[in-house]
Every structure is written in structure tokens, then in C-alpha cells.
Amino acid sequence: MKNVPLADVDHVDRAVLPIGTDYPPGHVLDWHEHRRAQFLYGATGVMVVDTDDGTWTVPPERAVLIPAATRHRVRMLGVSTRSLYIEPDAVPWWPGTCTVVDVPPLLRELLLTAVGFEADYSLSGRDGSVADLLLHEIAARAPLPFHVRIPVGADLAALCREYLAAPDTGVTNAVWAARTNLSERAFTRRFRAETGDSPAVWRGRARLLAAVPLLRSGSVSEVGGRLGYASPAAFTAAFTRTFGIPPSRFAQGHRGRPPAEGL
Known part of the structure; x- marks a missing residue:
């Protein structure tokens, strides 16, 4: 899915919803929150993510894990995102605060593949396996120190x-x-x-x-x-x-x- 609002597909019965979005330079997503956890990867550019208790700068080739129901704001600096919106029950290991992580080649390619799925992609076969593998790869990532507390x-x-x-x-x-x-x-x-x-x-x-x-x-x-x-x-x-x-x-x-x- 490309440039599809989350609200249009949030109801779909899939634990992982991949969405790719292109943003104009300097675009700001003002304060908001998602019911789902979010894995936010900038395929290009730099992102700055603010929450009430910290600021996370996301360099190129990195991503940020945003917990479900976390109020946040994102400044997009030349960014085209590849996001995963994930049911909280599917990721009980998700961090309790925003976390910047590296995105190695395998994870990057999986993300680029997943945003080509339909919202109701098949859970059996290739598409479902890619979604499962994405969660395994994200769980293996270690936190990076690109943040300060507020x-x-x-x-x-x-x-x-x-x-x-x-x-x-x-x-x-x-x-x-x-x-x-x-x-x-x-x-x-x-x-x-x-x-x-x-x-x-x-x-x-x-x-x-x-x-x-x-x-x-x-x-x-x-x-x-x-x-x-x-x-x-x-x-x-x-x-x-x-x-x-x-x-x-x-x-x-x-x-x-x-x-x-x-x-």
C-alpha cells in the first residue's frame, strides 16, 4: 500500500499493516497517536520524532519503534517512509518508549516488498511469511542512542x-x-x-x-x-x-x- 491513510485500513484483520508514504520536504505530522504500534523507517532523508518525554533523531538507514497509543509528532526532512502498523498483542516485546534501530539490508528489502501488499494480503504463503519474518527481524534489532530526554x-x-x-x-x-x-x-x-x-x-x-x-x-x-x-x-x-x-x-x-x- 502506498500513500494510503492508516484510518482507511486500520480495521483490516491483519496483525501487520505495511504502508509506504511520500512526504514533501519539511512536512510535519503534528501531534497524534496510533492504536497500533508503529515501525517507522525513512527509506530516504532524516526524521525527528518528538514525544512528551523525549526527542529521537532518525538518521538515514535507521528506523524508530513507536509504542502503541504514544502521542508523537514527526518532522520529515526529505523522507519517503516505509511503515508497519502492528497490533500490540502481536508484539508483547515492543519497547515501552520510542527506540531508534539500524535497518540492515534484509530488513530493508522486506519492508520494500511488504508495502506492495494489499491491505488484506494472504496470511498463507509468501506474503504472510514476509510479515512474520519482519517481526522476527525487528525483534533482533538493538537500540541506538539517537535521542535526548525532555x-x-x-x-x-x-x-x-x-x-x-x-x-x-x-x-x-x-x-x-x-x-x-x-x-x-x-x-x-x-x-x-x-x-x-x-x-x-x-x-x-x-x-x-x-x-x-x-x-x-x-x-x-x-x-x-x-x-x-x-x-x-x-x-x-x-x-x-x-x-x-x-x-x-x-x-x-x-x-x-x-x-x-x-x-
């Missing part, structure tokens, strides 16, 4: 979402503390309690997440400089230490795996 408090959450939208290297703990009418010590203590990280560590990780979509159109040197790193080497070291992969893998001009035919 504080519970509305004032801290607003600071964090503002920073994610436009990272400012001039922001300090003192600046944020003043905006929340707290002493720097009290602010730091509260921030750590709500996110698990110090404000400085959180901002450093948020800057690196912001680099992922920027690398779609800029070089490692350009993006590192824009985000305040002293040199491309310093940016590369920080990015690799945090995410386990160098930023050059996502940079403009990188020759990675060729796109799947027809995308």
Missing part, C-alpha cells in the same frame, strides 16, 4: 525544545537558571533529576543530534563549525564517541549504500 516540567521542557530547534553555543547553566528563576545550583539539581543528565551534558548531546539533519546539506567541517566545535576533528571525535559512528557517514557527498530501486 524534562517533565513545562518550563524546562520549553528551554530544551527551543535549544533542539536552534542550538546556541552561548547558552550556559546561568542563562537557563535565570530564565527559570532558580539559582544555578537549584536549576542544575532539578534538571538532572528530570533528565538524568547535567544541563551541559544534555546540551552537548542535543547539539550532536542537531548535526544529523544538517549533514544532509553540509560537510563535516561546515556543520562542526556551525555547532561551535573548534575543528572538524573535535566534532568528529565527539559525534563518534556519542553515537558510535563518524559524522562523515551522514555528510553531503558520502557514498554509502545505494538507494533501493524505485526510491
Whole structure:
């Protein structure tokens, strides 16, 4: 199924509903939720997924597992998706919070095949076997660290979402503390309690997440400089230490795996 609204097929008696959707650049799917769990794979581009308690950046060749009934928003940056909408009872092992995972070649090809199915595809034979194998492959994926937590408090959450939208290297703990009418010590203590990280560590990780979509159109040197790193080497070291992969893998001009035919 391609470019079919989930609402048109959600009633179909299939545990796994594959749907492929093409989005215009910069399209935002505003806050919503699904009855089913969702496996959201961007066959092209970068996605940024927000929930009430975190932000997940989904680089190329990755996907995000979204739990059923999770309120979320998605920003699509040059994205054509291949999604699976899955009955919660069929995946009791599904994570309780959004999770970014790698999409190796076999899983990618299964997704590309599945979106060609009719909504009421046969459960016996090839189509049903592909749907079953998709769940086995997803269950084997390990989580990747492309996310930051969002504080519970509305004032801290607003600071964090503002920073994610436009990272400012001039922001300090003192600046944020003043905006929340707290002493720097009290602010730091509260921030750590709500996110698990110090404000400085959180901002450093948020800057690196912001680099992922920027690398779609800029070089490692350009993006590192824009985000305040002293040199491309310093940016590369920080990015690799945090995410386990160098930023050059996502940079403009990188020759990675060729796109799947027809995308």
C-alpha cells in the first residue's frame, strides 16, 4: 500500500499493516497517536520524532519503534517512509518508549516488498511469511542512542525544545537558571533529576543530534563549525564517541549504500 491513510485500513484483520508514504520536504505530522504500534523507517532523508518525554533523531538507514497509543509528532526532512502498523498483542516485546534501530539490508528489502501488499494480503504463503519474518527481524534489532530526554516540567521542557530547534553555543547553566528563576545550583539539581543528565551534558548531546539533519546539506567541517566545535576533528571525535559512528557517514557527498530501486 502506498500513500494510503492508516484510518482507511486500520480495521483490516491483519496483525501487520505495511504502508509506504511520500512526504514533501519539511512536512510535519503534528501531534497524534496510533492504536497500533508503529515501525517507522525513512527509506530516504532524516526524521525527528518528538514525544512528551523525549526527542529521537532518525538518521538515514535507521528506523524508530513507536509504542502503541504514544502521542508523537514527526518532522520529515526529505523522507519517503516505509511503515508497519502492528497490533500490540502481536508484539508483547515492543519497547515501552520510542527506540531508534539500524535497518540492515534484509530488513530493508522486506519492508520494500511488504508495502506492495494489499491491505488484506494472504496470511498463507509468501506474503504472510514476509510479515512474520519482519517481526522476527525487528525483534533482533538493538537500540541506538539517537535521542535526548525532555524534562517533565513545562518550563524546562520549553528551554530544551527551543535549544533542539536552534542550538546556541552561548547558552550556559546561568542563562537557563535565570530564565527559570532558580539559582544555578537549584536549576542544575532539578534538571538532572528530570533528565538524568547535567544541563551541559544534555546540551552537548542535543547539539550532536542537531548535526544529523544538517549533514544532509553540509560537510563535516561546515556543520562542526556551525555547532561551535573548534575543528572538524573535535566534532568528529565527539559525534563518534556519542553515537558510535563518524559524522562523515551522514555528510553531503558520502557514498554509502545505494538507494533501493524505485526510491
